[in-house]
Amino acid sequence: MKVRKVVLTFVAVAVVLGAFIGAATPPQRVVVAGIPLYSEILISLGLLDRIVGVADSPENPPEVAGLPRVGPVWHPSLEAIVALSPDLVLGPPPLLRDQLESLGVATFSGGGEDMWITDILEVLATIEQVGQLMGVAREAQILTGEIAKAILALEAKVLGRERPSAAVLYLYDPAGAPYVAGRGTPEDEVISRGGGVNAFRDLDGYVQVGVETILARDPAVLFVGTGQRDNLVRHVTLSVLTAVREGRVFEIAASHLVSTRVAEVLEAVARALHPAAFAEGK
């Protein structure tokens, strides 16, 4: 009688503990089916070995170079993902997410309702959420703390200084009208926090405006995508911009905007906008 009671108790405790442990075991096989940000987060949290597959993107961090591919980042393959038997898929697009969930695979995408990460706060939130899912909440908080600290320090450096007008242009050859980054884009946020004013903040998203408009607004500082400086300097009409003539054209790594390295881009932008603030030394 007493033996039966002991055994039952023991079994009950074991079952409860087992469920608890099962629930508490973080994912071991993670597939990144979205932007490289997720890979970066996992790497920064020391979880590279848990990544079993990534979506192919030219901006993937070098650490994931040897890992199996599940398709291009704008069109990942359901089959390829499922073949890797993941217990968590990060950053899939909406259709893929529904398909994975209906197959019983857990997914997570940052960026809130629209699943679109466009500002630094959403990047930090994503880091914390991924950290929680992976069972390393404390390490994630440390990481976000470091990034936030770096950003605040940069913002303090340029605080109170007069804000020059600036713009981010993307152009793929020395002719034609470029794309500009309007409000709601990571580029816009980085200009603001870096101590500048986006000359195209009245427009939404990435738009193609005519060269006349760019000439009329004549931003004091210009940023272009990697390798595009020549396109601007040699441009038939845009080369007359004040910023071009006075040598204030800077290339930024757009891939580091929605990334754990966002503070690096912010620093580059802040230095370009307020060289005097950084010349004084730390």
Place this chain on the structure above:
Amino acid sequence: MRLSAQGVGHRYRERVVLSGVELTVAGGELLAVAGPNGAGKSTLLRRLSGTLRGPGVVLIDGADLSRLPSRALAQRLTMLEQEVPADLAFRVEELVLLGRHPHRARLGPPSPRDRAAVHRAMEAMGILDLAPRPFSQLSGGERRKVLLAAVLAQEPQVLLLDEPTAHLDVHHQLEIMSLLSRLTGDGRAVLCALHDLNLAAAFAHRLLLLKDGRVVALGPPGEVLTRELLRDVFGVEAVVTRSPATGRPFAHFFIPTRAAAPNPWPETIHPGHLA
């Protein structure tokens, strides 16, 4: 003005459609070309116009036709094809003006000479009142007259025509043949292929009979329009008389009987019973 053909022939995909044609036409003459279907009438005309190449040589005033540049040739010789295009949106006077092309520079408005030639051609064809009308709205006879006016505006010395009276009613047929006859009065040479032997005999100075690509007869209608030749070339029986209307030879054709062939419908129809 002299057009001559020496040993002229033509092959089409291993088949000889014309061979050994010798003829000379001088200005002021109307020569009619006749023969059964497939005898080579159109082919002969196209060889004479330079459109087709083949054995033999065609000379215009002693010059080899095939060596003349297209434009130079078109200034002296032209042809009117049998088919009349139907769906042209041009106005009549625009179309007749096209005939002046070989005489005009590449760019520039028509010269007074061009306009005069167009006017003369339309007057000769009696279509001056049709000048502003769209070609597509004309009747079959009127269209052929317009095209004839266009080639007349080209002011050729030699005019070749392939079945100019096809699908026309008798009034228009006579009208056109009379006009062609008048043209020879200006010293031009006219050759035309005709189906209607009696029409040919009524207007031509000489008649040329073709059979299986060879010239069978060439001479005045009286010599060519004979019972024997008609039987030989066309396989028909005829009686040739002098027409009281034209004074020219006129062939009266017998309806062929099939007395020698077995009657496929015995006890029902006998050809001889047709009244």
Place this chain on the structure above:
Amino acid sequence: MTGTVYLVLGALLVGGVLAGLGLGTTPIPAGRLLAYAVGDRDALSPAELLIVGRIRLPRVLFGLLVGGALAVAGGVMQGLFRNPLASPYTLGLAGGASAGAAVVITTGLAQGRLWALPGGAFLGAAASALAVGALARTRKGTPPLALILAGIALASLLSAVTGALIYFANPQEKGAILVWTMGGLDRATPAALAYLVPLVVGGIVVVLAFARDLDILALGDEQASHMGIVPGRVRFVLLGATTIMTAAAVATAGPIGFVGLIVPHALRLVLGPSHARLLAASALAGGAFLVWADLGARLVLRPVELPVGLITAFLGVPFFLYLLRRGVAQ
């Protein structure tokens, strides 16, 4: 009637040029433009002069040349193929140019090089035309129907190639290729104008010189040859001239659609079939049409610029509906 048409076209042309030079982010009244043109150097400020001279003027000239070239080429194609739905792109030139541009963009050759993109597009268009000509040739010449069929086949192939290049390109390249294929006048560099002017003007002169030949071809090849025309040679010259004009226009502006289709077709309804008149008017009307369409592209969603090909496509819709109502059975 012809006089009235030319008057209207002239007014549209001049109006379009003045509007194109005067309207934009900095509006400049026509009066001051004209004053500057007749010698009053103070009529425009240096900033305005920069905008008008270096941005708007090349763009307007570009529009006149490209629009004129496409309209004339379209008129010739409609005459050669006796088909009112023929266009400058019937021989696959648009597909070839797009494929050429896609190759240049995805291989990164366009970075820093002004000539790469137009050069690639031109080569693509020229290669496509030569391929179509070679495919359609038979022992006895090149029949028009064979050209049309070969053009369709090649256009399908090139469309698949371009689609594949787009698919494998990274997101930025995708955007660049797609925007290029919609056509735009914002790439009007002085270098582009330098090669466009002789090719387009020369092409139009050649075409006008053979305009009567094109008329006569309507009578049938045999009859035409009696009137001093060599049909094969005329077709070769006209197709060659239109291919060069169209490839030159498309190389820098991208494949802008509907100009080559609508303009000559509409003018034919008004002016009649004589090609000398039709093609000369098409040159003017095509230029005016494109300049006005570009004005729409620049101003409709100011300050965002639309590709001009979108505007011409929208304008194509009412045109085709009109044709439908009127009954295309002609």
